[in-house]
Amino acid sequence: MDGSVARSVQPGNTLYRLRDEGDLIELSRGVFRKADAPAPTRPDLLAVSVRAPLAVVCCVSAAEVHDLTDEIPGEIQIAVPRGQRPPRIDYPPTEAFRFSAPTFHLGLAAVEAAPGENVRIYDAERTVVDLMRLRGRLGEPLALSALRRYLQRRGARPGQVIAFARELGVLGRVRAAVDAVIAE
Known part of the structure; x- marks a missing residue:
């Protein structure tokens, strides 16, 4: 995920942890974007x-x-x-x-x-x-x-x-x- 949108490919807990820590932004269910993109x-x-x-x-x-x-x-x-x-x-x-x-x-x-x-x-x-x-x-x-x-x-x-x-x-x-x- 180098700045672009990505579908969920990692285990769910990791993505949601990254979202909760502010590293990812969730655009829609299963669609995440790097916070610094x-x-x-x-x-x-x-x-x-x-x-x-x-x-x-x-x-x-x-x-x-x-x-x-x-x-x-x-x-x-x-x-x-x-x-x-x-x-x-x-x-x-x-x-x-x-x-x-x-x-x-x-x-x-x-x-x-x-x-x-x-x-x-x-x-x-x-x-x-x-x-x-x-x-x-x-x-x-x-x-x-x-x-x-x-x-x-x-x-x-x-x-x-x-x-x-x-x-x-x-x-x-x-x-x-x-x-x-x-x-x-």
């Missing part, structure tokens, strides 16, 4: 990614990372491929979504959660489309606000948003929303 900028995302390495940060959690919302999710939202069992993580609180396996890789990116330690996350374009796809569950105002913020930023790629919408089967809804926001 550089502070993680996103410790909750880091803990979840260690516990669920194949999962991808998505939806409101991804929107917050990409500065597409001011909302701070009460749970870390992650996606797993449909057919795969979602992880059960109590802390930090986590909500799992099951996304289609054939399109699971679309828009896959990474964000640095601690110096030199990356977490899998969907890029801003995929995040906007996912929020539009799940607007009945997550809220239409959130989805439209994220789309508006995305389209107003320098370097926005509305063509990529439309391409992801086509791949994910929500082209009509997303195209109408993009047209409406651009017309404002």
Whole structure:
């Protein structure tokens, strides 16, 4: 454990003794970090990614990372491929979504959660489309606000948003929303 996050590999008593002595910080059950390691900028995302390495940060959690919302999710939202069992993580609180396996890789990116330690996350374009796809569950105002913020930023790629919408089967809804926001 040279500064990075590690899963529990030593006997439990040793890890908890090191934690109690202040040498380790416990990020989540079985996930420890050296106390003198550089502070993680996103410790909750880091803990979840260690516990669920194949999962991808998505939806409101991804929107917050990409500065597409001011909302701070009460749970870390992650996606797993449909057919795969979602992880059960109590802390930090986590909500799992099951996304289609054939399109699971679309828009896959990474964000640095601690110096030199990356977490899998969907890029801003995929995040906007996912929020539009799940607007009945997550809220239409959130989805439209994220789309508006995305389209107003320098370097926005509305063509990529439309391409992801086509791949994910929500082209009509997303195209109408993009047209409406651009017309404002």
